[in-house]
Amino acid sequence: xxxxxxxxxxxxxxxxxxxxxxxxxxxxxxxxxxxxxxxxxxxxxxxxxxxxxxxxxxxxxxxxxxxxxxxxxxxxxxxxxxxxxxxxxxxxxxxxxxxxxxxx
Amino acid sequence: xxxxxxxxxxxxxxxxxxxxxxxxxxxxxxxxxxxxxxxxxxxxxxxxxxxxxxxxxxxxxxxxxxxxxxxxxxxxxxxxxxxxxxxxxxxxxxxxxxxxxxxxxxxxxxxxxxxxxxxxxxxxxxxxxxxxxxxxxxxxxxxxxxxxxxxxxxxxxxxxxxxxxxxxxxxxxxxxxxxxxxxxxxxxxxxxxxxxxxxxxxxxxxxxxxxxxxxxxxxx
Numbered sequence: 001x002x003x004x005x006x007x008x009x010x011x012x013x014x015x016x017x018x019x020x021x022x023x024x025x026x027x028x029x030x031x032x033x034x035x036x037x038x039x040x041x042x043x044x045x046x047x048x049x050x051x052x053x054x055x056x057x058x059x060x061x062x063x064x065x066x067x068x069x070x071x072x073x074x075x076x077x078x079x080x081x082x083x084x085x086x087x088x089x090x091x092x093x094x095x096x097x098x099x100x101x102x103x104x
Numbered sequence: 105x106x107x108x109x110x111x112x113x114x115x116x117x118x119x120x121x122x123x124x125x126x127x128x129x130x131x132x133x134x135x136x137x138x139x140x141x142x143x144x145x146x147x148x149x150x151x152x153x154x155x156x157x158x159x160x161x162x163x164x165x166x167x168x169x170x171x172x173x174x175x176x177x178x179x180x181x182x183x184x185x186x187x188x189x190x191x192x193x194x195x196x197x198x199x200x201x202x203x204x205x206x207x208x209x210x211x212x213x214x215x216x217x218x219x220x221x222x223x224x225x226x227x228x229x230x231x232x233x234x235x236x237x238x239x240x241x242x243x244x245x246x247x248x249x250x251x252x253x254x255x256x257x258x259x260x261x262x263x264x265x266x267x268x269x270x271x272x273x274x275x276x277x278x279x280x281x282x283x284x285x286x287x288x289x290x291x292x293x294x295x296x297x298x299x300x301x302x303x304x305x306x307x308x309x310x311x312x313x314x315x316x317x318x319x320x321x322x323x324x
Contacts, residue, residue, distance in 0.1 A: 033296030036305050060240055061137060061262060062302035064233035068225075069300060080235045080247050 023099050026073050031091075034058075034066045047092025052085060063088060076101045107161070109193045111186065117170045118163040118190065119147065121154040127322045129153060129160040130196035130213065132187055132205035135226060137233075137262045138299040139168065142202060144306045145298050149200075152315030158322055160200075163190040176258060176265050180223060180273030184208035199285065200318065203299060206285075207277045214284035218314060219297055223277025227251075230261040251275065288317060 167175030
């Protein structure tokens with residue numbers, strides 16, 4: 001399967017709509033990589049899908065890895081004081097946070 | 105398979121596939137929590153190299169695995185020295201540095217750096233995990249303050265008790281440029297990096313891919 005990062009790298013001309021869609025794709029890809037889930041399962045994530053506190057494998061070490069990977073792939077910096085239970089609670093909340101960070 | 109070898113600090117151990125063959129790869133393991141997640145993968149790469157007629161050696165870092173030395177007294181420099189000692193002891197012809205091991209790979213050896221990670225980046229991730237764990241437990245910790253504390257008196261990160269000199273060394277460690285060591289990115293291997301997994305996992309295809317890259321270049 002095409003690596004989301006490869007699709008993303010080098011394309012700096014995308015429209016904000018494309019950037020918004022890419023954020024969704026990249027976030028699903030990172031969650032899939034960290035949690036070892038199938039692409040079908042991650043594709044079925046809805047904004048209400050529970051993350052931190054709902055998935056036992058998503059402990060603090062895994063969350064740290066997840067955030068670092070999101071930073072690397074999307075070129076953003078996440079400060080520790082921006083990270084709280086609410087932002088990590090659902091897929092929708094995390095997506096909204098990352099989109100706001102990217103300004104798209 | 106398990107070889108003991110003498111170091112200035114006492115006997116150390118290594119996993120060795122040693123048939124006295126011409127091509128001998130020193131494999132330097134990933135660090136800290138990543139070493140657990142990549143151990144199976146690393147050993148599987150070595151098995152495949154063995155099957156391709158290539159010797160390989162995976163030394164324990166001082167303070168890790170079977171090593172009896174205290175981790176707290178280790179530094180980036182002590183790990184660099186150990187890597188150089190191991191290269192000499194096993195007469196390595198090449199090096200494969202996994203993740204943060206790229207920070208200490210002997211510059212005298214040609215070879216590869218798999219998904220290399222600067223020590224400073226590894227430290228950043230470890231500090232973040234500690235801050236998140238503390239917050240979950242209702243304590244408020246701050247990355248900069250932790251780093252300051254760690255540089256004075258050491259710090260426990262992800263279950264590893266690191267001394268002040270190690271924290272200092274990690275904070276300063278950027279990836280060296282070594283023209284004879286080629287970087288292999290995760291995208292060259294395919295699939296998600298196994299160090300990302302919340303639970304340790306294995307993917308034989310990834311081990312096939314990394315071993316194939318080494319074998320093709322070594323046997324060309």
